[in-house]
Amino acid sequence: MSEIILGGEAVRAGVVTRHELSRWYTTIYRGVYARKGEQLTLRDRATAAWLVTGRKGVIAGVAAAALHGAPWIGADIPIEVAGLKRRPQDGLITRADVLVDDEIVRRCGLPVTSRIRTAFDLGRLLPRAVALARLDSLMWNQAFAIEDVLQLADRHPRLVGVGQLRDLLPLVDGGAASxxxxxxxxxxxxxxxxxxxxxxxxxxxxxxxxxxxxxxxxxxxxxxxxxxxxxxxxxxxxxxxxxxxxxxxxxxxxxxxxxxxxxxxxxxxxxxxxxxxxxxxxxxxxxxxxxxxxxxx
The missing domain is CATH 3.40.1350 (Trna Endonuclease; Chain: A, domain 1)
Incomplete structure (x- = not known):
């Protein structure tokens, strides 16, 4: 894992000087840096996204699926963060969705939407064919209960895309190998x-x-x-x-x-x-x- 830092915080703590920050580090998101030349993993970029929210956001969507172990997800996908709204940045998507405690878990040291909440978001927010593929891959890695996702849909019936989610869930199959x-x-x-x-x-x-x-x-x-x-x-x-x-x-x-x-x-x-x-x-x-x-x- 690469060293990911909040620039201003690191300077104030004496970890780096401003000169070292500008010379030896590269910007991931505004105010968040990694050492130049480092090959960033999806986990690195998720950490950077969490830091840029002031450690208040929750990793969601496809990035959350990857942190849960779902395969066929590139390291360069946009990172989604739920639970707050921020100005948009390249490679960062924020959503103001309110999450309750049982919809958040810890993965790789980060707050991440639970597997059930992740499935709920994938099925309603992505284009239909892409959504099914992402749901299949999440199920391929580790089975989740379709009934639990439907219960979550009952809890949030007015959120965008719940109708599409309900249509797709009966089609999910963890046997799809790509x-x-x-x-x-x-x-x-x-x-x-x-x-x-x-x-x-x-x-x-x-x-x-x-x-x-x-x-x-x-x-x-x-x-x-x-x-x-x-x-x-x-x-x-x-x-x-x-x-x-x-x-x-x-x-x-x-x-x-x-x-x-x-x-x-x-x-x-x-x-x-x-x-x-x-x-x-x-x-x-x-x-x-x-x-x-x-x-x-």
């Missing part, structure tokens, strides 16, 4: 497909393996191939061998890559499921989602 997998699953659900099971256990030779998502009853799977799969030659060869093994076992595997248009792989998935006898009933809203998929990149 934000992109969450997005693939959301397209499936929005377009009227039966809810897929995630992390379906298989055997790859003598080793356990898992399919990203699919329907065991129909032996149809959807696999998202991330960039790391295509750049790693050994991984690529392993994936091809596993695909052949699955096909020999009677599975139809729909492979999705980042460049694929949703409409294309959704159509292949529907053909596969119908071929295996899966019935479809599509609502008007799901038909509209399919229209959106046709236009989405």
């Amino acid at each position: 934000p992109r997998e969450s997005r693939v699953r959301l397209w499936l659900l929005d377009c009227g497909f039966p809810r897929p099971e995630t992390q379906i256990p298989m055997l790859d030779g003598d080793r356990p393996a898992f399919l990203d998502m699919g329907w065991r009853q129909y032996k149809v799977a959807v696999e998202y191939d991330g960039d790391h799969h295509r750049k790693d030659r050994a991984q690529y060869v392993s994936d091809i061998a596993r695909l052949r093994m699955l096909e020999e076992a009677g599975w139809i595997v729909i492979r999705v890559i980042a460049e694929d248009r949703p409409a294309h792989w959704l159509a292949r998935t529907e053909v596969a499921l119908r071929r295996r006898g899966c019935p479809f009933t599509v609502t008007p809203m799901q038909s509209f989602a399919r229209t959106l998929a046709g236009a989405a990149a």
Whole structure:
């Protein structure tokens, strides 16, 4: 962890001189500094955000999820601080939300919104697809009770985005192994497909393996191939061998890559499921989602 200091406080305490502060330190937020050349972690930046609030704020949102251990969160995201309002700064978001004691915990020496309050905020304040991906990753790290989040929504029914949160919570699945997998699953659900099971256990030779998502009853799977799969030659060869093994076992595997248009792989998935006898009933809203998929990149 880097040394993070409040400049004025450190000068008054004799920790640094003003000359040393200007020469050897760099500004993170107004009045908060780190030594030049240090590689700042998300925890460092969260500490800086807390200090700039006069040690009165509570780390919230995506930064709080990261401090709770949620994966796939970069160190350079904006840090959200709840419980007070301050002038905006680059990389710092403040919210005046009032928090009660049971919505605050300590993580890494910092006051942080509880896992339940963090889920509550992620689900209501982020764009819908991003919100589900963040909720999935929080659940992937450590399961939380959906019922507890709903109780919190009942406690704060008038806060912004509570309606979206209630719609998303039944869709949360801690089996999504990446934000992109969450997005693939959301397209499936929005377009009227039966809810897929995630992390379906298989055997790859003598080793356990898992399919990203699919329907065991129909032996149809959807696999998202991330960039790391295509750049790693050994991984690529392993994936091809596993695909052949699955096909020999009677599975139809729909492979999705980042460049694929949703409409294309959704159509292949529907053909596969119908071929295996899966019935479809599509609502008007799901038909509209399919229209959106046709236009989405």
